[in-house]
Amino acid sequence: MKRLCCSSNGFLILLWFCALTASAGDLPRPIEPYVNDFANLLSESERESLRKRLRSIRSERGLEITLVTQQQKSADWQQRSIESYATALFNEWGVGNRERNDGIMLLIIVADREARIELGKFYGREHDGNMQRLMDRKLVPLFREQQWYEAMHRALDGFEQLHRSPESPLPVESDSGPVLWLLGLGGAAALTGGAGLVWFRRHQRNKPRQCQRCLGAMVRLSEDIDDRHLDKGQQKEESLGSVDYDVWKCTYCDNVEIIPYKAWFTSAETCPQCRKHTGKSERTPYSPAAGGYYLNITCQHCQHHWSRFVRHSQSGGSSGGFGGGSSGGGGATGRW
The missing domain is CATH 3.10.310.50 (Diaminopimelate Epimerase; Chain A, domain 1)
Incomplete structure (x- = not known):
């Protein structure tokens, strides 16, 4: 009897798995x-x-x-x-x-x-x-x-x-003024995950700095002044939003330090010739037969051209030209 129950349970599990597979298909x-x-x-x-x-x-x-x-x-x-x-x-x-x-x-x-x-x-x-x-x-x-x-x-x-x-x-649109309870929930969320990383990065960028040459105090130059210390490639990276540069100048010896901060989200490619993050890509149509598409890339700084093939693996869960991402069920539903 025990063996029969196990066999029956296994059969039910198999049916359940098949149903899920059929649904996905x-x-x-x-x-x-x-x-x-x-x-x-x-x-x-x-x-x-x-x-x-x-x-x-x-x-x-x-x-x-x-x-x-x-x-x-x-x-x-x-x-x-x-x-x-x-x-x-x-x-x-x-x-x-x-x-x-x-x-x-x-x-x-x-x-x-x-x-x-x-x-x-x-x-x-x-x-x-x-x-x-x-x-x-x-x-x-x-x-x-x-x-x-x-x-x-x-x-x-x-x-x-x-x-x-x-x-x-x-930003929350409220019909009755600020929503006070968000202060507690939002504050807790801000200390975790991505918000914590953002806070740490801002802290690192804004903390006082000492000159590496004379140990004097340094000041960070404003955006309209720091471009004078950036080369054309660095200026192009800033204009594309791929890299943001902070320029610090010593108040004693005029030493200048340039610190790059690469954007977390950018479509700019790294140019293999000038090494700047200034490559702008255009993709060819997705080819189901080839299983992917070509990216034709042009560096907006040195005008170097190159291309690469992007393959979508069906085993990775991507199809129709998507990148293979996934969802955990977050979002919102509306009915009318």
Whole structure:
């Protein structure tokens, strides 16, 4: 009897595993990494406008955002929540950079009158409330009026704002003045994770410095003055936002020290010729047959040209031109 129970349990586990596998296989495949309008809510000109903006965001910031519409969830997912469906779709496609996991998906299910903002693991759950306010106050009213195109642009505004300052919550729009309870929660969150790293970096940049030559006190030059001490390549890096330079000058011997701080999020490539972080890339269309695409890169400083092939491994969970990122289920849901 005991052997029979074990065999029965093993069979049930096998059935459960097969069901999960079938569900994953039922998910739609992406047409492209930007706008997958399966529900045909947008005109072709609207799709192209959004696609152009998403390409720019990805090129300038390295941020992968995808917009997805469906009339209804896939067949095997009809009885399951939009939250679990969005997470599964996000991870199946591999939205976002594999190392940073900072991708974002906006999913609209027309028949269910539901939408979901799905965030990559990088953002953590501390941003769910901010995304919920974006959903409730900006997007749902537009969804209710079927203003899909306008809603998607509003969503991109919020996503760009989130990505500019991932270490701190987005500004809170309040109808009744400051929300005092955020002081406690926000303060606790600011001492952990990415916020702690930001604080440490700022502390290192702002702490008093001694001259390495005469041990005298040094002062940090202002942005409009420090460019005089930077070469053209360093100035180009600052203009592209790939590296920020602090210039310190000794008050006694006029010794100058230049300290670089590389940006945490930048799409600029390192040029193999001049070694500056000034390479601007343009990608060729994704080729399913080749399993990837080419990046054609031009250094904005020395004008050196080079290219490299970017391969997407299906075993890594990426498809349709995405970078292999994943989500832990964070985000926000809206209904109308």
